Amino acid sequence: MRESISKPIQRVDGSAKISGEAKYIGDMHFENMLFAKTLRSSRVKAKIKSIIKPELPEGYFIVDKDDVPGVNRMRTVVSDHPLFAEDNVEYIGQPILLVVGPERETIYDIITHISIVYDDLEPLYTLEEAEVKSSVFTDYHYDKGEPDKAFAVAVTIIEDEYHTGYQEHVYLEPQGMAAEYRDDTMFVYGSMQCPFYAEGALTEALGWDAKRIRVIQTVTGGAFGGKEEFPSLTACQVAVAALKTKRPVTLIYDRDEDIICSTKRHPSIVRYKAALNQNNDVIALDVDVLLDAGAYNGLSPVVLQRAIFSVTGVYNYLHLKVRGRNFMTNNVPSGAYRGFGAPQTIFGTEMLMHNIALKIGVDPLDYKMRHMLRRGDPTCTGGKIRDIVKLPEIITRVTEMSDYRNKVQNNVKYKGIGASLFLHGCGFTGNGEQTIQGKIILKKSGENVILKVSSTEMGQGAETVLRKIVAYSLDLPIEKVLCEAADTGLVPDSGPTVASRTTMIVGGLLRQACLELKEHWDEAEEFEVSRSYKHPDFLNWDNDTFQGDAYPVYSWGANVAEVEIDPVTYEINVKKISAVYDVGMPIDETTLRGQMQGGIVQGVGWATIEVMTTDKGKLIQKNLTDYKVPTSMDIPKIDCEFVSNPYEFGPFGAKCAGELPFVGAPPAVAAAVSNALNVPIYSIPMTPEDLMEMDSHEN
Amino acid sequence: MVDGFRPVTLQETLNIRSQYNCTPIAGGTDLMVQKARGFALKPGFEQPLLFIGHLPELQKIVIKNNQIHIGSGLLLTDLLNSEIIPEIFKEAVRLMASPPSRNLASIGGNICNASPAGDTLPYLYAVDAQLVLKSVAAKRTVPIDKFITGPKQTDLRKDELLTEIIIPNKTFGVNYYKKVGQRKGMSLTKAAFLGLADCENKRITDIRIAFGSVSPKIVRSREIERTIVGKPTFEMITAIPEILAKYALLIRPIDDARSSAVYRKKVSLRLLEDFLRKIDKEK
């Protein structure tokens, strides 16, 4: 019997990456390949009157909407984003056409000589404007209990509004995609999370059967959701170009370009009305969630769903009235980003609870603990918390680690400590897993076992973790467990690598398959076992009324942040984050810690230095000189621990982990800043500019 | 068409400078970014480049007549490793860009780029740095505040090269430098404050104050400094409102992608106040 699966092993793709031998799409050459560059809209909202193109030198092409054999739309949840602009453009940076050819210099030259005549139209610049004009893509709502009655008898009603801003992924490897048409098949290679999403998009754009399309993920240098749906756009664009030019075409984004036009985290406004009883407990919550989806809806409806299903955080409110809307503005489209709507509403709810506590003179953590969910409680959508909730143990541990109880009473100005409690729903929201029906294949091949899954390694350690699950299940050394490339021609659709589902759902299917493989091991040298996702019987979900179990299970956490604010400049120094998580069971502790620390630092960035604003549809911070992510000098000390809480239906007890650490950090940092300056916090990012302004009003 | 010049000596360089339209380039950390055109593309320079970073004549650093002569080609890393350069200047240099950029960037480049946010500038203004400009025919020495005429504008003539920066070989008793950036590492400056002072028998004998990034040019006022010299150190706290009010008229920052005019002004004056309080405590 082997030691615990949590004991770390060396990640399987480490050496290739450290030695520089791993090849990313920008490193790859195809014989006879052409380069492509995108010409983009310079207007916020306009009709394209005419495009004046220079005479093209031999071997150079322009690829645009007229070259798309199938549907000129990027297929995703709502397929509204044109691959190449048609009559109108709806945001600065919207792709209009590609210039394709053998020399980059010449392409650059051609692009600068293409001129477009626009007729400007009236844009919507902000969420506030969109609300006034009812520029709504999606409008959802659900209730729990009897909120109207509850508000009628409330002793106190508190109203608050919270704001969160854009966030750009800044995966170190910019977007990149290449396509080659040969053997009657369109091969598409690139940096991506979801090869089968790209395949689906390509079937529509080309009008071809999936049998003639092969999408192959190349080594992906970071993604965080930014390469979930967006690559479907570039995949279709290069495929169309490869078809037209009859040569391989590669498209690699400049960093500035990537920042300006790729999808971002949805900015949000979340409005709360809380009904308090005579004990000052929140008995009813009325929440209105507004997300800025930008110019196209894309997969924003699912982001909105997770946002509204996370709106109660870890709390049990008896009565709820929840509304969520995606608004259309003429800004760059918003899309998937680690947390996927939950960070916005959990930030709001955590700060609401924190601020109510301040108003009534109770310690915020104690106040939050009065409302915590317990096993058997209903979820916000009338589902059930079926598993033990380890929050009390988590909180005890995290307050010990941080000495929260002593420090929170210190009352030293400019030094603060604050806590957050949070969860993350594991796997796809609602019916998602049933709709995808993820499938895996496990193949015995002599002494080796080969995993055939569409899950992609993007740095998070998926390949290592999935191979480890199989190795431990079959009691094989990891070297004998191999992973087939994420190539739609070689693997089944296990579902996309998103929603923190890979370890729990795909790993879960692999574990089941291992048990079957083991049974029949000696029967043949080569054979395959396959498994498809089966939704547990005890879970119910009605996608029309949003009632039932939005998620099969949750991972939980608590963070305590300690900050020091420079009394002269108001710069925030996040000194330490103490974190305790319940992710069921760590499959590899080093890999898991890497996710926790990375997620925390991204969360700290979003809450403090990652400022991204727009002015009349123009992104103000549009390169890495102006958009700042944390450097080695900006990070807090991080202490991270896990509590064991094995999940019956997860492989070795594992639940979800990738997005959870991002969710917890921003509200903890905001709570600490609030404690340091004795002011309530209503929005992030919290900049020195904001804090100086806030503090001067207090003085 | 010549694609670039790489002369061996300074004399050769100045000859070329006088004969051709060319762009002098030392480390390139500003120019290569300004002219960058995207993935895998070379930068778009309109004129042939004149490489000067390697010229030995620009690499010297010597003390002569109680002045430090710094070659304009000296790398920021070299300044940090030099025992001659005053520590307070090193504090400013240490916070510039990042180690791999400091291994390329020259002090001359930072001066000639003349950004209002140039990090070497507050110190150089505060110590009345003199700049030596050479051409084939002539040599002139110009004070830095006359050399930089506006944002990204200098008095450098078409045939000239900045060869030397002369600063006094002097350290001060009270030293205060603060760079407010967008984050702690690898950041442009939102506002910078430099304060230097000498005190004797509880009187201020010398004081220099400079602000960076908060006006089209570095803010320094010898006039205001003269009103402070001679005052007792323990009067500084009471003098704060008056001194701040005078500097408030000179600080004219802007809103941009990195910060706001309101914040930049407030933080500059708060840093000045903090400096004056520090002097007040001087023995």
Added chain:
Amino acid sequence: MKIEFVLNNKSQIIEVDPARRLLDILREDFGLTGVKEGCGEGECGACVVLMDGKAVNSCLVPAGNIVGKSIVTLESFKKTERYKMIESCFLEAGSVQCGFCTPGIVMATESLLNENPNPTEKEIKEGLSGNLCRCTGYNMIFKGIHLAAKRGKGLW
């Protein structure tokens, strides 16, 4: 312009536009794709290589400035004992996730330890302050470097 320089311990003479970036010379002309382009403006460190033993952003170096210099990339550094120590410590400490920042970080680490074989945590942070990483949150990278400095006594 004729440019004479040393690349990975081998003398080279190339005829090239002196404005061409060292990054492109390495990646395209010499096929050394271990060097990455993350931003092209000196803000991410993915393009860091060694020039005369010091870390530099190769996206900012024009060809005219490499004359007479010795450039070392990961392709040759990976053959050294120092690299093997860094690699094993990085693997143990979990210093690598997506890997795109890693080549630049390895070269920056070599530059740091070459200058300072026993860096404090503060010195490691400062030495790496020109390298962005979006995946790890940095702590596990520092751990890897610290381990390499400790175990690599005598190497640097």
